Amino acid sequence: MKLFFTCGDCNGIGPEIVVKTLTYFYKQKKHKLHFAVPKNIFEESLTLFQSDFEYEIVKSSGQSLQSKRVVSIINLGNMKSAYGKPTKLSGEIAFRSLQESFAAVKNNSADCIITAPISKDAFHKAGIVFPGHTELLASWTKVENVVMFFHSSKLRAALLTIHVPLKTVSFSLDINIIKKKINIVLETLKKDFKIENPRIALLGVNPHAGENGLLGDEEENLFVPLINEFKEQLFGPFPADAFFGMHAYKLFDAVIGAYHDQVLIPFKMLSFSDGVNFTAGLPIVRTSPDHGTAYDIAGKGIADPSSMIHAAKLAVLICENRKSNAATT
Template structure:
């Protein structure tokens, strides 16, 4: 089935354009029926073609309805100054415009999904754009309050109860209702987007030893356990985080819900640094992203690995296909 996939350029001074062109080069060789639509300044696209010595057939389009298969369809943003390896006001503005353009297209239902390249929060700030990350921009533009940051891979699927907040604020941000909402989003995502009929979810504790029944904190007793009582036997916990991963218990579940960012991202990235992906669950549109940053330190050197972007594309196809089955 023919589908249309959007790709944002991310921060043009990072590795986003490079890994995008490397991925396009591989996809076009496969002769799939999908349409690939890249939202990027023309000067940036041409610069990276020369840098990588990749000659991609492309055409500039003004509307997604003009897109074709077996070429790159370029929605050309205004030319933007390149300063490879450094976040700038210009790169922040361009990354934001690329993302917003993709969201408008998806909300109009003229494309199936967007695969976003990494952005720099510092560059966003230089451009006067104040969001913790792309996830929050997507949620705001979609008017979605109930959303979740997920990380997907063949080895483990993970989800976060809280996202980009200081560790000192995690405890007060948690509540019985928040955890219940996150579990519900996770259950629906596993069923609708990943096609798992009867998903099993593990929920991690917040404190060392999962609180030891209140001896090392009350969050498990007062917030997590009461939330779990609303669900059946397929939602289990709270598990002691270190023992949970040391004993590979994640293999017994379809997804793991963690309480804060690094609690899950450290083990996830140790397992999947080049092939794990970021997925924003709970949105009416589909967005996936590679699970790494802008990598300014290697930008412009032609050595960036595109495998995580490839994985993000593959998951976008899986999720869009599963949603299409439900909508038919």
């Protein structure tokens, strides 16, 4: 398998956790590993801990395919590091790394993309109009509807809205779009995770799941009709607090929440070390660790690569499942 890692925001922990992940996978000698990053940032990351792998510096992933080396560093030039803060330059480099990864997948130089954390602030400073990887890759692949999906050994979860202010969540919920997202989650569970008859829990958007319309009508107007339509597949709507408090998520193959923190708070409490962010609905495979840039510990060599390692493992699993599906159709 050919794995492509992006550097994310180089002023955060992205390069460090990628290099630690390369060290982990290098020992297995199973995969071809690409990493798009400024050469000097890569070399600085190597000094933060004891690494032991051979690598080559190349100009493109296509060039590295002709080499027998396991690890290829696609050089993005040099960048002066400013650990601990988002800058225009760090946003530009993160964007370029993502461009390299997308080009590699498009020309079959890579099978999947594993993205290191970016800073939305740095993207903004660099004039990049997309708030995150999910929206950017959806635009590049010309896919109208995608789902931010989270996976760990304890919980799978998905979002109906992505990076929107809490005050706009209710206005962002449209029954037709919700239906499309439910179908994406169902297809993802069946094809990417090999779950034949998935069961999905749908969380209410209001306290007490609306209390029969007394505390909001989104559940009655939007969710209940869809639950009736997706019989034996979609269940709820459940009050989020009681649902997680009673560990009801263990009864389902995935949980769909209405907004970011409704899902991400319990997910990260349960799965901070092995949680993975996966963009469902894309024609390409993209995963990332389920944490941010961690500016406060950048450049100190103490960042935990566990989530990045799990992100790479999940990308490999999904690629294998998709290839298996293609072989049987």
